[in-house]
Amino acid sequence: MPGPTTGRALKTTQTSLRILELVLEHEGLTLAELDGLVDKPKSSLHSHLETLRGCRYLKRNGHTYEVSFRLALLGEQVRRRTRLDTVATDIVTDLSKRTGEEANFTVLEHGRLLMLCGSAPTAAHDDDGFRREYYLHNTAAGKAILAEMDREQVEAVLDRWGMPRETEATIADRDRLFDALDETKRRGYGIVDEEFAPGLLAVGATVHDEDGTLLGGLSVGGPKYRIDTAQLYGDLADAVLEAVDTLEQTLLQ
Amino acid sequence: MPGPTTGRALKTTQTSLRILELVLEHEGLTLAELDGLVDKPKSSLHSHLETLRGCRYLKRNGHTYEVSFRLALLGEQVRRRTRLDTVATDIVTDLSKRTGEEANFTVLEHGRLLMLCGSAPTAAHDDDGFRREYYLHNTAAGKAILAEMDREQVEAVLDRWGMPRETEATIADRDRLFDALDETKRRGYGIVDEEFAPGLLAVGATVHDEDGTLLGGLSVGGPKYRIDTAQLYGDLADAVLEAVDTLEQTLLQ
DNA sequence: TAAAATTATTTGCATAATGTGAACAGCATG
DNA sequence: CATGCTGTTCACATTATGCAAATAATTTTA
Numbered sequence: 001m002p003g004p005t006t007g008r009a010l011k012t013t014q015t016s017l018r019i020l021e022l023v024l025e026h027e028g029l030t031l032a033e034l035d036g037l038v039d040k041p042k043s044s045l046h047s048h049l050e051t052l053r054g055c056r057y058l059k060r061n062g063h064t065y066e067v068s069f070r071l072a073l074l075g076e077q078v079r080r081r082t083r084l085d086t087v088a089t090d091i092v093t094d095l096s097k098r099t100g101e102e103a104n105f106t107v108l109e110h111g112r113l114l115m116l117c118g119s120a121p122t123a124a125h126d127d128d129g130f131r132r133e134y135y136l137h138n139t140a141a142g143k144a145i146l147a148e149m150d151r152e153q154v155e156a157v158l159d160r161w162g163m164p165r166e167t168e169a170t171i172a173d174r175d176r177l178f179d180a181l182d183e184t185k186r187r188g189y190g191i192v193d194e195e196f197a198p199g200l201l202a203v204g205a206t207v208h209d210e211d212g213t214l215l216g217g218l219s220v221g222g223p224k225y226r227i228d229t230a231q232l233y234g235d236l237a238d239a240v241l242e243a244v245d246t247l248e249q250t251l252l253q
Numbered sequence: 254m255p256g257p258t259t260g261r262a263l264k265t266t267q268t269s270l271r272i273l274e275l276v277l278e279h280e281g282l283t284l285a286e287l288d289g290l291v292d293k294p295k296s297s298l299h300s301h302l303e304t305l306r307g308c309r310y311l312k313r314n315g316h317t318y319e320v321s322f323r324l325a326l327l328g329e330q331v332r333r334r335t336r337l338d339t340v341a342t343d344i345v346t347d348l349s350k351r352t353g354e355e356a357n358f359t360v361l362e363h364g365r366l367l368m369l370c371g372s373a374p375t376a377a378h379d380d381d382g383f384r385r386e387y388y389l390h391n392t393a394a395g396k397a398i399l400a401e402m403d404r405e406q407v408e409a410v411l412d413r414w415g416m417p418r419e420t421e422a423t424i425a426d427r428d429r430l431f432d433a434l435d436e437t438k439r440r441g442y443g444i445v446d447e448e449f450a451p452g453l454l455a456v457g458a459t460v461h462d463e464d465g466t467l468l469g470g471l472s473v474g475g476p477k478y479r480i481d482t483a484q485l486y487g488d489l490a491d492a493v494l495e496a497v498d499t500l501e502q503t504l505l506q
Numbered sequence: 507t508a509a510a511a512t513t514a515t516t517t518g519c520a521t522a523a524t525g526t527g528a529a530c531a532g533c534a535t536g
Numbered sequence: 537c538a539t540g541c542t543g544t545t546c547a548c549a550t551t552a553t554g555c556a557a558a559t560a561a562t563t564t565t566a
Contacts, residue, residue: 005303007515011552012265012524013301017308024330031543041526046544048266050258055270056363061466063542067331069360069367073385075328077277078320107322110309114322132326213314260544264523265553285513294555299515316513316562 003110003160015040019048020057020067028064084215087250089117092218095243099236101222103243105207106134106141108216111157113142116216134196137163137177138170140204141217144190147181148206148214154181169194189237192221199224203237205244210252218244256363256413268293272301273310273320281317337468340503342370345471348496352489354475356496358460359387359394361469364410366395369469387449390416390430391423393457394470397443400434401459401467407434422447442490445474452477456490458497463505471497 002014015038022037023029031049035042049065052058058065079085088105096103096119104118115132136142136157146154163172171177184190189205196202202221209215220236221227227236255267268291275290276282284302288295302318305311311318332338341358349356349372357371368385389395389410399407416425424430437443442458449455455474462468473493474480480489 002304002307003309005307007296007303008300008517008553009307010265010269010300010304012263013269013304014308016263016266016269017310021327024327027334032541042543043527043545044525047261047263047524050260050544051255051263051266054255054258054262055267056256057270059362067327067334068362069331069369070362070386071324072328072331072369073367074274074277075325075331078322078325078328081280081320109312109321109323114326116322116325132329133323261524283513284515295513296515296517296556297554300553303515 015044016048016052019045020052023049023058023065024067024071028061028066030063030065034065084251085116088218088247091243091247091250092118095218095220095239099220099239101220101227101236103218103220105218105247106139106216108145108214111136111160113139113145113216135161135164135166138166138192138195139217139219140190140192140196140202140221141206141219142190142204143180143184143192144204144206144217145214146177147184147190151178154178166196167194167198171195189240190217190219191232194224201227201232203232203240205240207244207247218247268297269301269305272298273305276302276311276318277320277324281314281319283316283318287318337504338369341471341500344496344500344503345371348471348473348492352473352492354473354480354489356471356473358471358500359392359469361398361467364389364413366392366398366469388414388417388419391419391445391448392470392472393443393445393449393455393474394459394472395443395457396433396437396445397457397459397470398467399430400437400443404431407431419449420447420451424448442493443470443472444485447477454480454485456485456493458493460497460500471500 001018002009019034019038022034026033026037029037031042031046034045034049038045049058053060053065056068056070059068060066084107092103092105102119104115106113106115106118113134113136115134134142136146146157149157158174158177163170163174163177165172171180189203192200192202192204194200200221201224202219204217204219206217207215218240220240254271255262272287272291275287279286279290282290284295284299287298287302291298302311306313306318309321309323312321313319337360345356345358355372357368359366359368359371366387366389368387387395389399399410402410411427411430416423416427416430418425424433442456445453445455445457447453453474454477455472457470457472457474459470460468471493473489
């Protein structure tokens with residue numbers, strides 16, 4: 001599950017963090033329950049849990065472990081560090097109002113998209129227990145991002161995360177994806193036609209740093225019964241590209 | 254720095270997490286800079302950093318490491334798990350409006366108080382880089398909480414966290430603290446008179462679970478020039494106790 | 507442009523720290 | 537009172553980590 005690292009990966013840390021995430025995902029676990037989820041002896045799990053507790057990442061009520069509120073505070077620190085969050089929020093709400101559809105801003109990290117701000121989490125399956133974390137191959141913004149990477153980078157992303165099917169329409173074949181990405185590149189923005197969720201159409205485009213670094217993506221979408229093709233490639237696409245522009249402009253102030 | 258654990262503490266995990274927190278605190282660090290902060294060889298630090306990156310807790314731009322946004326998402330998961338957050342927010346704003354002073358709700362965790370919701374972080378020194386994390390011995394809610402613990406538990410808290418001076422008035426002596434706690438117990442709520450910040454008066458009381466477990470504290474406070482003693486022990490104290498009551502009532506619905 | 511300095515990364519080795527399973531303890535249930 | 541269940545401890549084997557020095561990559565300086 002942990003990704004590639006330069007140098008030597010510390011397995012102790014890896015399993016500790018995996019356990020932390022399991023506790024978060026399962027909203028409180030006992031040692032015995034964890035024992036069923038992880039292939040390690042109880043005594044090892046015990047050490048990890050108690051170490052995480054000692055470091056104030058976990059706490060316990062009786063026999064069940066829970067993630068500490070401290071994690072929430074630490075997380076907010078991360079948000080506060082950047083202007084990105086507040087700036088994007090305004091632009092996303094504006095984009096949503098203008099188009100009448102749901103909009104969101106996602107950040108590219110480790111080959112996934114994390115929703116920083118936007119409408120309520122979409123219909124996506126809660127596959128990793130977290131929501132708000134998306135693949136690149138089946139999202140509008142994600143495809144726009146992949147289209148900007150060179151083949152090598154794309155392969156690296158796919159190697160790490162695969163191409164899980166979300167719907168019937170999800171592109172699960174590398175060659176077909178590369179074709180789609182060529183098209184995306186020519187077009188200048190990404191499209192998903194029910195590849196992410198049944199009945200969902202969306203447009204997405206990439207957002208860049210002041211020095212051209214890929215930050216993430218902006219996207220709008222809605223149900224197919226409300227949006228037709230002309231709109232998707234027309235008004236909606238224009239709105240997204242315009243929003244990207246204002247966002248990038250605002251960021252370099 | 255890590256606290257006591259039952260069982261064996263995993264040092265690898267401990268230092269990994271310490272490094273994570275250092276990166277968060279210092280808003281991006283290079284390996285070389287970290288080398289100055291932690292007493293470990295560069296090669297070890299490298300392994301920890303890269304492991305944390307592999308697990309998507311850190312990312313890097315060039316040579317500087319930063320904490321991933323993912324931590325923000327994980328943190329939000331923690332908040333979303335509980336009703337406490339939303340319920341307390343309403344009551345805190347109400348309390349603040351009624352009294353005209355700043356109010357906040359803090360949660361007890363690992364012998365510290367974490368501000369879950371409330372007015373902007375108070376004038377406290379940013380001693381652990383995080384703000385929003387308070388000691389028990391020099392806060393109104395904290396003293397109310399300590400007053401409910403038995404001596405053994407109080408000693409444990411003090412052993413772990415000490416009694417750092419925040420101001421001249423901060424109680425830095427155990428015996429004097431225990432005297433103050435006896436008084437607090439009789440009174441039914443905690444008071445700080447410039448012990449937390451110069452010129453700041455505050456009242457705080459404990460908040461309990463549906464089954465009587467200590468959850469945290471609610472408090473109101475403001476500058477000395479606006480609040481006199483009669484008010485502090487009168488209207489303000491009453492307001493806090495009333496707010497605690499509604500909060501607890503709402504929680505068990 | 508070359509040399510120097512600064513940074514990150516790799517590697518082999520010694521050893522400490524972790525993984526392991528079995529034994530122990532603590533608690534509720536029947 | 538015994539029987540399950542839970543979590544906790546322990547001694548041992550082994551592996552994974554810490555370490556220091558060497559290498560590589562990069563930037564700075566001359």
